[in-house]
Amino acid sequence: MPKTNSENIISEINSNVFFKEFSFSKNDFKDAMTNQELEFADNIIWLDDILFIYQIKEMEKNSTNNESWYKNKVKNKAVKQIKNTLKYFDEFSEIIVENEKGHKLNIKEARENSDIKKIIIFHPNDDFPEDLRRLKFYKSTDIGLIHLFHSEDYYWICKYLITPVEILEYLYFREDFYYYNEKMINELPEQYLMGHFFETPNADHFNAKYISNLTDQYERKSEFDVSLIIENFNKSIKLISHQTEYYPIIKEIAKLNRTELTEFKKRISLSIEKCEKFEVIIPYRIYIQRTDCAFVFIPLHSSKSQHAMTALHNFTMAHKYDMKATKCVGVVVYKDKTEHYEFFWQFADEVWSFDEELEKLLTDDFPFRKTSEKKVDNRYK
Secondary structure (H helix, E strand, O other): OOOOHHHHHHHHHHHHHHOHHHEEEEOEEEOOOOOOEEEOOOEEEEEOOEEEEEEEEEOOOOOOOHHHHHHHHHHHHHHHHHHHHHHHHHHOOOOEEEEOOOOEEEHHHHHOOOOOEEEEEEEOOOOOOHHHHOOOEEEEOOOEEEEEEEHHHHHHHHHHOOOHHHHHHHHHHHHHHHHHOHHHHOOOOHHHHHHHHHHOOOOOOOOHHHHHHHOOOHHHHHHOOOHHHHHOHHHHOOOOOOOOOOHHHHHHHHOOOHHHHHHHHHHHHHHHHHOOOOOOOOOEEEEEOOOOEEEEEEEOOHHHHHHHHHHHHHHHHHHHHHHOOOEEEEEEEEEOOOOOEEEEEEEEEOOOOOOHHHHHHHHHOOOOOOOOOOOOOOOOO
8 A cells, every 4th residue: 555645754754763774664564374465564663672663644635524533543543553563463473574774674573572662643634623633642451552643743853852762761751741640741732741851851740941941952963963874884884794784783873862972973073083193093982881882983094904804803892891891883994095984893792701811901001091981960951
């Protein structure tokens, strides 16, 4: 069935916010037993334990019966489709769907360890009643809370909250506010909830002044926008042996919040800026305790580019060991003969264990800058 305009728009928004690797809009799959084609969901976001399932409803332009449309299409049909999607998780051992990069994955694997967020986005006509527009949830006795979003509100949420982790946190905040005051939440515009979230994630009170927090949020996006880096991963990652080999790397970047992304972007920008300096530049590094993942950024002069892979491996493993991290992403940056920047990446993932040889090497000749812990009380301020 052809997609509606709203479905295409939401697919585009989700691809930009959650990255194409984790966004799925081609979600028809076949029942292997009956060969029947089934629709899994209008849109899916899957990033490790983050799993959002969407149903999207668009009102026909010439439709005038708002209440009837909302009841039939949103409360009845969309809710039923979400229930069917959850049922498919239990019924099928394999559900192959294609992400926006054209890679086919088994979405069944997403069910484990995931708190599924169920979302309905509706796009009504201009004369849609305000009381219906402001409804934030449908509470199902079978599957719990389903988030409701007017398409315009969802668009702006994704403009302000530019990482998957932040949108997940916002959905949790929304649910908390619903349980704090079910009646009040449906009297407030979405802009208030966003303003409240930017002030504090504590949903146990109301303060009308919080809505002013929206004013400067969107302008700060460039500080932590790494979309160009992500978009060029296929070009910048070398020695790929299969289509999705780089996914573990991009996943760790996609899990970062805006403060962490700012630090990531700062260090990769410094590596690009400094790689052609003749003096030896000590690698830049960070460690994200929340995800137990370390990152190391290695600027390398073009005259030493033949040592890039050795430097990448050694520094990645050394930083992982020094931070006692389970995971580490390393990247080495240098200029090639055509004056273009080359990026080689490495991902290490294994439980930390004592290594006598590494311990001695780090003690005798420590290759890094000292790290310091940075505490941020409110990353939206």
